[in-house]
Amino acid sequence: MLFHKRLTGKSRVGAVAALAVTFALVASGCSANPTEGGSTDGAGSGSGDANLAITFLPKNLGNPYFDTSDKGGETAITEFGGTFAQVGPAEASPDAQVSYINTLTQQGVGAIVVSANDPKAIGDALNEARDAGVKVVTYDSDTEAQFRDVFINQADSAGIAKVQVDMISKQIGDAGEVAILSASANATNQNAWIELMKTDLAENHPNITLVETVYGDDDDQTSFDKTAALLQTHPNLKGIISPTTVGIAAAARYLQTSDFKGKVALTGLGTPNQMRDYVTDGTVTAFALWNPADLGYLAAFAAKALIVGDITGKDGDTFEAGKLGSYTVGKDGVVLLGDPYEFNKDNIADFDF
Numbered sequence: 001m002l003f004h005k006r007l008t009g010k011s012r013v014g015a016v017a018a019l020a021v022t023f024a025l026v027a028s029g030c031s032a033n034p035t036e037g038g039s040t041d042g043a044g045s046g047s048g049d050a051n052l053a054i055t056f057l058p059k060n061l062g063n064p065y066f067d068t069s070d071k072g073g074e075t076a077i078t079e080f081g082g083t084f085a086q087v088g089p090a091e092a093s094p095d096a097q098v099s100y101i102n103t104l105t106q107q108g109v110g111a112i113v114v115s116a117n118d119p120k121a122i123g124d125a126l127n128e129a130r131d132a133g134v135k136v137v138t139y140d141s142d143t144e145a146q147f148r149d150v151f152i153n154q155a156d157s158a159g160i161a162k163v164q165v166d167m168i169s170k171q172i173g174d175a176g177e178v179a180i181l182s183a184s185a186n187a188t189n190q191n192a193w194i195e196l197m198k199t200d201l202a203e204n205h206p207n208i209t210l211v212e213t214v215y216g217d218d219d220d221q222t223s224f225d226k227t228a229a230l231l232q233t234h235p236n237l238k239g240i241i242s243p244t245t246v247g248i249a250a251a252a253r254y255l256q257t258s259d260f261k262g263k264v265a266l267t268g269l270g271t272p273n274q275m276r277d278y279v280t281d282g283t284v285t286a287f288a289l290w291n292p293a294d295l296g297y298l299a300a301f302a303a304k305a306l307i308v309g310d311i312t313g314k315d316g317d318t319f320e321a322g323k324l325g326s327y328t329v330g331k332d333g334v335v336l337l338g339d340p341y342e343f344n345k346d347n348i349a350d351f352d353f
Contacts, residue, residue, distance in 0.1 A: 050110070050304075050307050050308045051108070051109070051110035051307060052077070052080065052081065052082030052083060052110050052304060052307060053082065053083040053085070053108075053109045053110045053111075054073070054077055054082050054083065054084060054085075054109065054110055054111045054112075054113060054300060054303045054304070054307075055084075055085045055086065055087060055104055055109050055111075055112055055113070056070040056073050056084070056085070056086045056087075056088075056113045056114075056296070056299075057086075057087055057088050057097055057100055057101065057104075057112055057113065057114040057115070058070060058086070058088050058114075058115050058140075059088070059092040059097075059115045059116075059117050059140075059141065059183075059187075059218060060088055060089055060090060060091055060092040060096075060218060061086070061088045061089070061090060062090065063218065063245075063246060064245065064271060064273075064274060065245040065246070065271060065292055066088075066115065066140075066292075068271065068292045068293050068296075068353050069139070069140065069292035069293060069295045069296035069299075070086050070296050071293060071296065072292065072293030072294060072295065072296030072297040072300075073113060073296035073297060073299055073300040074086075074296075074300075075293070075296075075297060076296070076297040076298075076300035076301050076304075076321075076322055077300050077304075079322055080301070080304055080322075082110075082300075082304065084300075085109075087100050087103075087104070088100060091217070091219070092117050092183070092184055092187075092217060092218045092219075093117060093184070094117050094118035094121040094184075094186050095118075095121050095122075096117060097114065097116070097117055097121075097122050097125075098121070098122055098125045101114070101122060101125040101126060101128075101129055102125055102128070104129065104134070105125075105128055105129040105132050105134055108132070108133075108134075109134055110134070110135065110303070110307045111134060111135040111136070111137060111303035111304075111306060111307055112126070112129060112134055112135075112136050112137070113137045113138075113139055113296075113299045113300065113303055114126070114136065114137070114138055114139070114143075114148075115138065115139055115140040115141045116138055116141045116142060116143045116188060117141070117184060117186060117187065118186040118187075118188075119142065119143050119144050119186075119188045120143070120144060121186075122143060122147070123143055123144060123146070123147040126143065126147045126148060127146075127147055130148075130149070135149050135303055135306035135307055136148040136149050136150075137149060137150050137151070137152060137299050137302050137303045137306065138150070138151045138152070139151070139152040139154075139295055139296065139298075139299040140152075140154060140189060140295065141187055141188045141189040141190075142188050142189070143188070145332045145333060148333070149306050149312070149313040149333060150302050150306065150311070150313045150329060150333045150334075150335055151332075151333055151334050151335070152295060152298050152299040152302055152335050152337060153334050153335065153336050153337065154189075154290045154292075154295050154337050155290050155336070155337060155338060155339055155340045156336060156339070157189070157192045157193055157196055158196055159339055159340055160193050160196075160243070160269070160288075160340055161193045161194075161196035161197045161200060162196075162200060163288045163340050163342060164193070164197060164241050164243060164267060164268060164269070164288060165197050165200045165201060165204075165205065165241075167267040167285075167286050167287070167288065167342065168208075168239045168241050168265060168267050169205055169208060171239060171265035171267060171285050171286070172208070172238040172239045172265050174205055174207055174208065175207035175208060175238075176207075176208060176209070176236070176237075176238030176239065177208075177209050177210075177211045177234055177236050177237050177238055177239075178201075178208055178209070178210055178211070178237070178238060178239040178240065178241060179210070179211055179212045179213065179214065179230045179234060179237060179239075179240050179241075180194055180197070180210065180212075180213040180214070180240070180241050180242070180243070181214055181215075181216055181223060181226055181227060181230065181240055181241070181242040181244070181247045181248075181251055181268075182194060182213060182214070182215050182216070182242070182243060182244060182247065183215065183216065183217065183218040183243075183244040183246070183247060184215060184217050184218060185215045187218075187244075190243055190244065193243050194213060194243070197210075197241065197243075198210060211234050211237070212230065212233070212234065214226045214229070214230060216244070216246065216247045216250065218244060218246045218247070219246065220246055220249070220250045221250075223242075223244075223246055223247040223250035223251060224250040224251070224253060224254050226247075227240065227250065227251040227254040227255070228254055231254075231258075231260055231264065237264055238264065238265065239264060239265040239266070239267070240264065240265070240266045240267075240268075241267055241268050242266065242267075242268035242269070242270075243268050243269050244268065244269060245269060245270050245271055245274065245289070247268065248266065248267075248268040248269060248270040248275065248284075248287060249270060249274045249275065249278075251266050252266055252270075252275065252278040252283050252284050253278075255278075255283050255284075256277075256278060256281065256283045261282075261283055262282060262283075265285065266283070266284050266287075267284065267285070267286060267287050267288075268287055268288075269287065269288055269289050269340075270287045270289060270343075271289060271292065271353055272343055272348050272351040272352070272353060273351075273352065273353060275287055275343070275348070276348055276349075279343070279344065279345050279348050280345065280348075285344065285345075286342050286343065286344040287342070287343055288340045288341060288342050288343065289340060289341065289343070290337055290338060290339075290340055290341065291337075291338075291341075291353070292353065293353060294324060294337060294338075295337055297321070297322065297323075297324065298321050298324055298327065298335065298337055301319065301320070301321035301322055301324075302319065302321070302327075302335060305317075305319035305320075311329060313329060313333040314329065314333070315329060315330060315331050315332075315333075316328065316329065317329040
């Protein structure tokens with residue numbers, strides 16, 4: 001399966017049991033600075049003269065997915081002797097991250113690791129940071145390539161799209177109406193996956209009709225309400241794909257206590273801890289994700305490699321990423337974490353994140 005390939009490649013170490021231990025460790029705590037407007041010291045600390053002050057800027061704070069991924073970043077930064085911090089807005093919006101980038105630039109951090117709410121809106125601020133000597137790593141959601149040094153891609157976009165289409169197709173018998181509940185309308189990663197899902201559906205699943213795409217803005221209540229509206233608007237709906245951890249959990253919560261439980265399939269991208277009850281009681285059959293802790297961990301090591309000069313972000317650059325092994329920078333400065341993994345009732349108890 002896809003997950004087996006990721007675990008047994010030369011650049012990977014350990015196995016599922018080892019991952020489960022890692023997940024248990026990172027899931028138990030929050031990031032070092034969990035409040036909006038937090039800051040970092042700027043001067044940095046670490047080995048030699050390198051400024052290893054690295055700040056994570058997720059789409060928004062209070063998001064379990066980013067809590068886990070950024071905790072993975074903190075683990076890595078602790079390993080190599082840097083200084084970790086997390087800052088960010090309360091809500092994911094295109095311009096919400098700009099002021100944080102400007103402040104971090106003024107403080108002189110070594111690197112900013114950011115999940116972009118918009119591919120362009122933060123570009124000028126990031127380039128000002130780079131002009132000031134700050135390294136920029138994007139993770140989870142990219143900017144345009146000219147605004148950062150490296151992008152840590154959680155999984156190949158085509159693979160992410162395909163696994164979600166395959167799951168919904170299997171769950172509804174490859175026929176019927178489906179809808180997509182996404183995050184924000186400007187999310188780079190979400191939009192790329194959705195376009196690929198549309199192509200896959202059109203080319204390979206002629207009996208499945210995508211009736212609508214709606215946006216929950218990575219907000220629990222908004223996503224919950226959008227799910228209710230979808231089911232009211234489309235009484236023949238057979239399935240929902242939600243490629244966002246906030247959205248899939250909110251949709252599952254709605255389905256669990258409604259007359260639609262067992263009648264409307266739900267799949268997408270989620271974390272085992274937030275989806276466990278819904279899988280156990282049959283509200284959700286299967287969903288997918290990568291390891292978000294590894295995503296943050298890899299992003300932190302990429303930031304370090306940029307700071308100390310091991311890589312510049314050009315195609316073919318290689319660097320070491322602690323327990324994850326060696327990685328190579330690909331075209332346009334993209335580093336691929338690995339393939340998505342499908343969670344279901346048979347395996348979900350093996351994971352804790």
